[in-house]
Amino acid sequence: MSAGGNWDARDPGPVVRPYAVTGGRTEPAGGEVLDLITIVVASGKAAAADDPMGFTPEHRRILRLCQQPAAVADLASDTGLPLGVVRVLLADIILQGRITVLQRRGGERPRADLLKEVLHGLRAL
Amino acid sequence: MGSAPSEGTPGEPLAAFKIVVAGGFGVGKTTLVGAISEVRPLHTEEALTSAGVGLDDLSGVASKTTTTVAMDFGRITFGNHLVLYLFGTPGQERFWFMWDELSYGALGAVILADTRRLGDCFPAVDYFEKRRVPFVVAINCFDGAPRYDPRDVHIALDLDPGVPAVLCDARQRDSAKQVLIMLVEHVLASAAAGRSKPRRAQATGLA
Numbered sequence: 171m172s173a174g175g176n177w178d179a180r181d182p183g184p185v186v187r188p189y190a191v192t193g194g195r196t197e198p199a200g201g202e203v204l205d206l207i208t209i210v211v212a213s214g215k216a217a218a219a220d221d222p223m224g225f226t227p228e229h230r231r232i233l234r235l236c237q238q239p240a241a242v243a244d245l246a247s248d249t250g251l252p253l254g255v256v257r258v259l260l261a262d263i264i265l266q267g268r269i270t271v272l273q274r275r276g277g278e279r280p281r282a283d284l285l286k287e288v289l290h291g292l293r294a295l
Numbered sequence: 296m297g298s299a300p301s302e303g304t305p306g307e308p309l310a311a312f313k314i315v316v317a318g319g320f321g322v323g324k325t326t327l328v329g330a331i332s333e334v335r336p337l338h339t340e341e342a343l344t345s346a347g348v349g350l351d352d353l354s355g356v357a358s359k360t361t362t363t364v365a366m367d368f369g370r371i372t373f374g375n376h377l378v379l380y381l382f383g384t385p386g387q388e389r390f391w392f393m394w395d396e397l398s399y400g401a402l403g404a405v406i407l408a409d410t411r412r413l414g415d416c417f418p419a420v421d422y423f424e425k426r427r428v429p430f431v432v433a434i435n436c437f438d439g440a441p442r443y444d445p446r447d448v449h450i451a452l453d454l455d456p457g458v459p460a461v462l463c464d465a466r467q468r469d470s471a472k473q474v475l476i477m478l479v480e481h482v483l484a485s486a487a488a489g490r491s492k493p494r495r496a497q498a499t500g501l502a
Contacts, residue, residue, distance in 0.1 A: 188340035205400060207311040207380050239309055243368055243380060246337050252363075253339035273309050280402050282486055284310050284377065288402075289479045291373030295331070295472050 188252050191228045196254060198261030206243040206253070209272040210260065212236040217268070229259050236269050313380040314478065315397045317423070318407035319415025323435045323465035324383040325367055327407060330471040332369030332381060339364050341392065364390050366397075381475075384419070394422060403482045404430040405474055407465065411440050413451055420452055429482045432460040433474045457485070 189196055198204070212233055217225075225233070228251060235248050246256040263269045316324045328334050341362055369381040382397045398404070404423050408416045416432070423430040434448055445460045454460060459477050464470040 206382070206396065207313050207378075207400075209309050209311055209378075241311055241370075241378070241380065243337055243382075244370070246339070247335040247368070253337065254341065273311060278400065279486065280310075280312055280482075282483060284312075285402070285479055285483055285486075287377055288312060288373060288379055289476065289483070291371075291377060291379075292472060292476050292479065295371070295468075 188255055189258075191226060191251070192255055192258040195258050198257045199265050200261050202261065204242050204257055204260065204271070205274075207241045208274055209239050209241050210236055210245075210264070210269050211239040211272050213268055213270045215266075215268050217266075225263070226259075228255075229263055232256065232259055233263055233268060236263075239272050309376050309378065311378045311380060312402045313382055313397070313400070314475065315382055315384060315394075315401050315404040315423075315428070316407065317384045317394075317404055317416075317419040317430075319409065319412055319419075322407040322409045322412075322415065323437075324407055327405070327433075327435075327463075327465040327471050327474070328367065328369040328381045328383055330466055330468045331475065332371050334367050334369050337366045337368055339366075339393075364393050366393065398423070398426060398428050401428055403478045404428050405478055406430055406432045408432055408434045408448065408452070409437060409440065410434060410443050410448065411437070413448065416452070420454070424455075429478070429485045431458065431474065431478045431481055433463040433465075434460065435465045436462050457481075457488075 204210070228249065231249055232245055235245055240248075242253070242256065242260065245260065246253045249256060251259075260269065264271065316327055318324055325334060341364060364385050366385050367383050371379045371381070373379070384397060385393050404419070406416050406419045406423070420430075420432075432448065432452060432454065434443070434445060436442065442462070445462055449458070449460045452460070459481055461474065461477060463474050
């Protein structure tokens, strides 16, 4: 029984499948899908002693990055994790109260006074 | 304007904005974003949800088929409370769901056009018109590409009279900056006029 010629030459695919770090979950707990530019920040709340779930290394990385306010897109880029995965992990941490949403971006039009500030900022670049 | 209660720290609430940079494949979206900000990669794995997705997946790993969508984005910070994000649309136009994600709540869009392949930006023009996302058209002047008067491009794309179209060089920081300024001015003007008329007869294809 030959094991076949080149089984080890084939591309094995990603070592860890993208949603393995979320335990296979593709939907954020709580159901809210945070926008790419929603800004979050660590709340400073300590881990609960009886933390039922336990954070994975990826959870902790996100929590560390949130010591400064960060947008969801920043977190995905900085961790190199897929956006969908970051949303799932972020929702876990938010549910535990250790990250809070600073600015929730909705579908509304931006305020004119802030747009004018952006305009001034661009001109000054 | 129903300003949402700020959950930020007292003082300067953070405000983030996003601009979508769209256009055909290879038209210079990443170049434009990179000319004015540091480009960073972003990717996502979208689950192709269809049959077989249930709560009884006990394997603990995602067994669904996923597809990778790669994008990039840039960030410009003004002062300590304003952040502008520039998102390039994924190169492959089949990822329309990603366009929805990027356009949701976007301040506006820049559609980059290449006069040699003007038809490539038709889908983007249609997309932002239908969703009433304010946009400008920036004609990227590639070396060796024929130069056209922006007014001719405006006509060829059947743009609304108020939609700006300008020439640009996506490699040049100042040119990229002018395009963004033009967009924000257009957004402010559109908001002030309080209208964006439904329009557009069927465009006759150039390409």
